[in-house]
Each structure stands twice: as structure tokens, then as C-alpha cells.
Amino acid sequence: MTSFPFSAVVGSDDMALALLLTTVSPEVGGVLVRGEKGTAKSTMVRALTELLPEQAVIADCRFGCAPDAADPNCPDGPHDSGAVTTRPARLVELPVGATEDRVTGSLDLEQALGTGVARFSPGLLAQANRGILYVDEVNLLHDHLVDLLLDAAAMGRSTVERDGVSVSHAARIVLVGTMNPEEGELRPQLLDRFGLTVEVAAPRDPALRAEVVRRRLAFDADPETFTRRFAAEQADLGARIVAAREMLPSVVLTDWALSKIATVCAGFEVDGMRADIVTARAASAHAAWSGRTQVTRADIRAAARLALPHRRRRNPFDAPGLDEDLLDRLLGDDEPPEDDPSPDTSPSPDPDQPDTDVDAPDHPGEASDPDVAHDQGADTPEATAEQRPDPTDSAQDSELEDDDADAFPRERPDQPAAPAPTGVSGVSDPFRVRLFTAHGVGRGASGRRSRALTERGRTVGTRPRAEGAIHLPATIRAAAPHQTARGRTDRLLLTPSDLRRSVTEGREANLLLFCVDASGSMAARKRMASVKTAVLSLLLDAYQRRDRIGLVCFRGGDAELVLPPTSSVEIAAARLAELPHGGRTPLAEGLWRAAETLRLEKIRDPRRRPLLVVITDGRATGRTGDPGASPLTRAHRVADLIREQHIPALVIDCESGRFRMGLAAELAARLGAQHVALEDLGADALLRAVGRGEAA
Structure with missing residues (x-):
């Protein structure tokens, strides 16, 4: 093809x-x-x-050993005198x-x-x-x-x-x-x-997009003709790859180049030393690809743009990326000295000779330009901060009172910028959450949370094989009683009915759906910051455990699926940054939207078990289309329907004050859910409550 x-x-x-x-x-x-x-x-x-x-390989070696560097422990070896062939x-x-x-x-x-x-x-x-x-x-x-x-x-x-x-x-x-x-x-x-x-x-350029479509249609209409049209370019690229491979051992990575690479990696605060090694190898490959035998500034820049974005120290909810202005400042404008020897051939310095090379840095990791050195120090945190959302841009900040500003202090201008992992205004840093699991043994997608029968794990039993890995001992035990009847002489005689497969138990991923009261009463009590912190922390933990998390917000006259079930931390942070609040409390609409979301998710993935977490004071002040039912009665009817669908749930009671109506506790009883009071909980305690409210 x-x-x-x-x-x-x-x-x-x-x-x-x-x-x-x-x-x-x-x-x-x-x-x-x-x-x-x-x-x-x-x-x-x-x-x-x-x-x-094409590659040279040893004939009849299923592992593709090279003739000049055969694996001494190859299962098809030894290859002392094996025939040699080639393959694509x-x-x-x-x-x-x-x-x-x-x-x-x-x-x-x-x-x-x-x-x-x-x-x-x-x-x-x-x-x-x-x-x-x-x-x-x-x-x-x-x-x-x-x-x-x-x-x-x-x-x-x-x-x-x-x-x-x-x-x-x-x-x-x-x-x-x-x-x-x-x-x-x-x-x-x-x-x-x-x-x-x-x-x-x-591409966003209309002319470029049109060219993409033009070429794709031409290829689909006549692949052979289209391929011949680019045969010359293909041949040139292939020949250039061969030439670059042959030149690569001759490429010199000088002390100047190593110093620049170390400066760049240190400036971007990458973890470990793998970034330095990969950047050095990529810069050498780029030099060979460009036909040069010495690594230059352009080679290091091209390598850093590809090797560092996913290794730089970044916040959990930041997308990978690289500040190219900072990269240019770290690299400086100087080029390597023309006769700078490689590290392997560098002569011993002569103490009698003055150092006349003013372009090369005096020490590894030190820039030759004082301005660049300044950029590496004081400006590096600021450059990192440029990649974060500005906390002053969020509309939620205008809602915070003075006491909330104390609870979530801003960075002072005279201090280095501290990490802001969430990128969401009014939210403290996400924290590690305890493991909580669903009751019983599920059959959901492989993950790291609840017990489930999965494709990989500890063997807990066997069953007649329909699919999956064969459990050899159980298969032999199933066949053993029938060997005499089958006329066995020297070898074990098997039939398809003897085959047994392993039943393994591991961990599965779950779906957590938060149904959050974002009405005016919640905003007045400043509960939204704690709720946001809890949801973001759960999302970060869910990413590590391969869970999915969703968020339903109800306020005003309706409910909205603010965060569809997802495992993408970047999308989640962006949606939560604009979480609205204020207005009436349409509790019934919020519960209905949550139930509908779980119903659709069950159709998409029937094996993933959910847990509904309702955060509310139990009040219902929204409008109702039924003249004979109050908003609270309608909310209780929806809760009864959710309970009939056997959806496990947990209610976090946000009611405060000396005199309480107990509406959230009544809602929990309707849902068949555990009820937890919020005045005794911070955001971390909220997560512990979820852990105690294991799905039943």
C-alpha cells in the first residue's frame, strides 16, 4: 500500500x-x-x-541482531557464523x-x-x-x-x-x-x-490550508502519480539522513557548547540531568543534519526547543511550552570560537598566557553577557510567571472580602514568584488526597483506585477460556482426568474444552461527578474557593489514578455541566477558572443534570462506576413549572429517582449558623447518601469525607 x-x-x-x-x-x-x-x-x-x-541483520534471527554487534544473550544465538541479509x-x-x-x-x-x-x-x-x-x-x-x-x-x-x-x-x-x-x-x-x-x-493561513487539502485530494485520487511527483525530494531526504549518520561521529561538542547547554537547562529549572544529555545529543544530530562538524548556537537552540518543553519544571495544570525569549537570553549572542578544541583534545591552560577569549564564558553555566547573567538570575522566576494566568484577570477575585484575601494571599512584588499550580484565581494549591475506593469488585477500565477484575493483576481464579491469557496449570488439571479415556501414550492430550483462562484482580478507574451549589448563599459564605481547591485536587489525583471527574454547577434558574467528565487537567483548570456563582438555588435542576450526565456516561462506558458528590445546604429557591409542588418538593422527587437508579452519592452540608433547618440531611436521606457537615471540614477534610463515603 x-x-x-x-x-x-x-x-x-x-x-x-x-x-x-x-x-x-x-x-x-x-x-x-x-x-x-x-x-x-x-x-x-x-x-x-x-x-x-535498509538494515543488515543476521538471517533467521527473530530478534533482528546486527551482524557486527550481535546480542550475546540472544535467544536465537549464538550467532558466530550466521548468514547476513538485509531488511527494510x-x-x-x-x-x-x-x-x-x-x-x-x-x-x-x-x-x-x-x-x-x-x-x-x-x-x-x-x-x-x-x-x-x-x-x-x-x-x-x-x-x-x-x-x-x-x-x-x-x-x-x-x-x-x-x-x-x-x-x-x-x-x-x-x-x-x-x-x-x-x-x-x-x-x-x-x-x-x-x-x-x-x-x-x-495551520491558520488559508492559503496553506488550501494546499493541504489540494495535496490530500491529489494523493487519494492517484497515489502512484502523486508519489512520483515527490520522488526526488524523498530521495534527497534519504541521502541526507545517510550522510548525517556518517557525519555524526565527527561532530565536535566543545566546552563552549556544553556550557551553553548547561546554562539553558539550569535557566529553565529542569529536573535531573536527562535534559542536558538529550539536548547535547540532539544538538549534535542537528549539526550533522546541517552538514557541520561543530555544534553552534543555532544547533543548541533547535535542540532545546524540542528537548526541554516537557521537562521544564511546570505547575500541574500548566500546558507544556517553552519561553523562547528566555531561551534567547540564556543563549546570548556569542558564537563558538572557530578554533575551540573539543573536550577530548583540549590542551592544558598555560598560566603565562592571558585569556584573550572574551566571548567564551569563564565557567560552565555562566553567561558572557552581564545582562544575560542578570536574566538567568532575577528574571528567570518572572519569565516562568509569564506563562501563568494573571490572578487579577479572574472575575472571581472581585467577590473576595478582606478575610478571603488573608486566606489566599497574593504574591508580593518584593518576593520571587511562588508556584501557582492551579492557575485558578482564589484557589489554594492542590494537595495530595487519600485513596478512596468503591465497595465491591467492579469490571471497569484499568486504573489505580477500586478493586476490579482486570486483564492484569493477581490471579484469583480460573474459568473456561473464552478469551484472554491461558492459565496453564489449570488447563493441565482440567485435562488430566481424561487422559486414559483419550488413549494417551506419552504426551498430554488436550481438547479445546480443557483450556482455562486466568481471572485476575487489579484496580479500576472511577468517575467522580461533583454537583455544586453555586448560588448567592454559597458565594456569600465564601465556600467556592474551598470547593474549587477540592475539585482541582481530586482532578490531579484522578489523573494519577486514571479516573475521570466532572462538575455540575447549579445557580440562577438552571444547572450547567461546567466540566464534562474528563481526565485532562489543562481543560479542567480552564473551565474551573470561570466557574460562576450567585442567584437562586435550582437544586432540582442540578440533581437532574447530574443524573442525566451519569446516565449518558453509563451508555458510553457501562463498566465505569460513578460516585455523585452533592455540595449544598439543601435549600431550593428556584422556579418550578409544577404549580402544585414547591422547589424543595421537586428536588426531593428527583433525589428519589436517583436513589432508585442505585447511584452512590455523598452529600456535603454547607448550612451554617446557630439555627439550622437540616435540609441537606433530609436530601441525603432521600438520595440514600452519607451526610457530612461542612463546618467541620476544610477542603482536605472534604476529600476525607469522600473517602468515607465509599460507593455502595
Whole structure:
């Protein structure tokens, strides 16, 4: 099947550069592409293999060992005198729903049960050795597969200890992933394993968009003719990759370049040293790609733009990005000295000779320009603060009284800018929440919260095999009583009815839906700041545990789904920043909208168990279309319907004062929910209450 030519893609220069650099130097560590749907992410990745040269491999080696560097522990080895052949460069796609044995490999059941020979059947990691492992929608990958990729990316090997198989083989992969941030973020551990990252978006220039459509339609109409049209550009790119690979060992990374790289990484406050190493490798690859044998300022700048955005120290609800003005200030305007030797050949300094090189920094990490040095120090926190929303821009701040300003103090001009993880005005920093779980054992999507029967976990039983991994001991036990009747002589005789699968118990992800009273009474009592903090903290914890969280807000005359169920922290923070409050209290409408949201989510994902958290004082002052029923009566009727649907719920009572009507407690009884008073709770206690209100 003809693929769309790599050189024909329009408007994705950063992505193309990142992919080309990682093919020139696989040690860079792969590429993560973040972008909205329909931006040719998958098209470019799949087209990349046509540019790569063929590989020399040892014939009949299922793990693709190189003739000049064969794996001494290869399961198909030893390869002392193996025949050599060539193969096209490989791009192996890892489906999001792949099973663990398909990724790492497992016992070859056909050989084991048919001939009695225990033989290892390689998985996708073996196929991708010395090639590219591509994961589309990598942020949706199950946690157990993420763990496997982390091990392979860190060690360059895959080790299988399962089903009586003990195998270790080389798995030197270039990991390339694509994702849509709207569908959730990536685990930080896996994010850091990608050497480079790039943001892609559809072009806004009408002429450029028209050219994209023109080329796509031309390719769909006649792929062969369209491909021949770009054959020359494809050949030039392929030849340039080969030339850059050959030049890469000759590229000199001078002390000046290392000092600049260290200055940039320190200026952006990246964690660890992997950023420095990846930037150095990417800068060398960029120099080779540009036909230079010495790393320059332009090479470091290009490498930093791709290697640092996902590694800089950022707030939990900030999107990845890089302040390019700060990058230019950190790099300065100086270029490397023409005769600056490499670190390996640097002569010993002569104490009798004065230092006449005024452009080079005196110490690693120190800028030669005093203004740049000033930028690295005092201005760095301010540059970081520029990426945050201005707290004064939010309309909610105007509602805060003096006592609220004391509870949530602003940063003073004479102090360095402190982190503002939420980016939401009037909200304190998110905090770690305790684990709370749903009662019983579910069957939801794999996560890290409640007990559930999942594809991976501890084995708690077996059942006749319909699908899934075979439980070999149980299969043998099922077949053993029938061996005499089947006329067994020397080997175990099996039938399909003997096969048993493992029943494993792990953890699942849940759906938390907050139904929040945002009426005037709530705003007057200043409860919204605590509610926002609690919801944002739950969202951050839910991201780590693969949960989903939604928010229904009711005020005025209606209820609104402010935050549709999501696991994207950036979208959640943006929606919560504009959370409105004030007006009447349409409690019935809020409960109805919450019930309808849960009904639709159950259709989309029937196995995900919900927990409804209602935060209210129990009052209902909204209008009703039923002349014979008060707003409170109507709210109680909706609560009865929710209870009949067996939706687990928790009511947080916001009523305060000496004399109380007990309306929230009555609502909790109608819902069949646990009732918790709010005057004894801060935002952290609210989370503990949710933990005690485990879904029944």
C-alpha cells in the first residue's frame, strides 16, 4: 500500500525536524507528538520509514541482531557464523488495546501443546528491536503496557518471566508516540522517556490550508502519480539522513557548547540531568543534519526547543511550552570560537598566557553577557510567571472580602514568584488526597483506585477460556482426568474444552461527578474557593489514578455541566477558572443534570462506576413549572429517582449558623447518601469525607 510521502506534508516543520533528528541519532530517545486531531501526526510517522536505509541483520534471527554487534544473550544465538541479509527499516505499531503477552512475547502454545517443545514466541518489542515502535494515542495506553515500555526504554532489553518462560532479549527501540491532549495527559515517567516533544496544530493561513487539502485530494485520487511527483525530494531526504549518520561521529561538542547547554537547562529549572544529555545529543544530530562538524548556537537552540518543553519544571495544570525569549537570553549572542578544541583534545591552560577569549564564558553555566547573567538570575522566576494566568484577570477575585484575601494571599512584588499550580484565581494549591475506593469488585477500565477484575493483576481464579491469557496449570488439571479415556501414550492430550483462562484482580478507574451549589448563599459564605481547591485536587489525583471527574454547577434558574467528565487537567483548570456563582438555588435542576450526565456516561462506558458528590445546604429557591409542588418538593422527587437508579452519592452540608433547618440531611436521606457537615471540614477534610463515603 502506498503511503503519503513524508516530503509532501505541509505545515509541520517542527515535527518533521524532530523525527529526522531521532533517525539521525536514535540515542536522542524518540519523539512525542502532541496535537489536535487531523494534523497529520500518524501520516508523518508512518511515512518516515520510507526515508530510512535498509538494515543488515543476521538471517533467521527473530530478534533482528546486527551482524557486527550481535546480542550475546540472544535467544536465537549464538550467532558466530550466521548468514547476513538485509531488511527494510521497521516501524512496528503498538495498539492501545494490546495484551501484555503480545507486547513482550510468551510461550508458543502451538509448539508446547502440539509437539511438547517449550519455545518462546517473540512479541512486538522483539520485532521493533533496532527500529521504531509507534504508539498512536499513547496517552490512552494501559498502565501495565506503560510499565513494559518504561523498562524497555530504560534498559534496552525486554525480560519475560511468565508461563514457565525465562527469556531476555535486546529491545533497542526508538519510541514515537502521538496523542491528543484533550483525551488526557501522559504519565510523567513515560513522558520523560521521550527524548523530544513537539506541539502540532492545523495551520491558520488559508492559503496553506488550501494546499493541504489540494495535496490530500491529489494523493487519494492517484497515489502512484502523486508519489512520483515527490520522488526526488524523498530521495534527497534519504541521502541526507545517510550522510548525517556518517557525519555524526565527527561532530565536535566543545566546552563552549556544553556550557551553553548547561546554562539553558539550569535557566529553565529542569529536573535531573536527562535534559542536558538529550539536548547535547540532539544538538549534535542537528549539526550533522546541517552538514557541520561543530555544534553552534543555532544547533543548541533547535535542540532545546524540542528537548526541554516537557521537562521544564511546570505547575500541574500548566500546558507544556517553552519561553523562547528566555531561551534567547540564556543563549546570548556569542558564537563558538572557530578554533575551540573539543573536550577530548583540549590542551592544558598555560598560566603565562592571558585569556584573550572574551566571548567564551569563564565557567560552565555562566553567561558572557552581564545582562544575560542578570536574566538567568532575577528574571528567570518572572519569565516562568509569564506563562501563568494573571490572578487579577479572574472575575472571581472581585467577590473576595478582606478575610478571603488573608486566606489566599497574593504574591508580593518584593518576593520571587511562588508556584501557582492551579492557575485558578482564589484557589489554594492542590494537595495530595487519600485513596478512596468503591465497595465491591467492579469490571471497569484499568486504573489505580477500586478493586476490579482486570486483564492484569493477581490471579484469583480460573474459568473456561473464552478469551484472554491461558492459565496453564489449570488447563493441565482440567485435562488430566481424561487422559486414559483419550488413549494417551506419552504426551498430554488436550481438547479445546480443557483450556482455562486466568481471572485476575487489579484496580479500576472511577468517575467522580461533583454537583455544586453555586448560588448567592454559597458565594456569600465564601465556600467556592474551598470547593474549587477540592475539585482541582481530586482532578490531579484522578489523573494519577486514571479516573475521570466532572462538575455540575447549579445557580440562577438552571444547572450547567461546567466540566464534562474528563481526565485532562489543562481543560479542567480552564473551565474551573470561570466557574460562576450567585442567584437562586435550582437544586432540582442540578440533581437532574447530574443524573442525566451519569446516565449518558453509563451508555458510553457501562463498566465505569460513578460516585455523585452533592455540595449544598439543601435549600431550593428556584422556579418550578409544577404549580402544585414547591422547589424543595421537586428536588426531593428527583433525589428519589436517583436513589432508585442505585447511584452512590455523598452529600456535603454547607448550612451554617446557630439555627439550622437540616435540609441537606433530609436530601441525603432521600438520595440514600452519607451526610457530612461542612463546618467541620476544610477542603482536605472534604476529600476525607469522600473517602468515607465509599460507593455502595
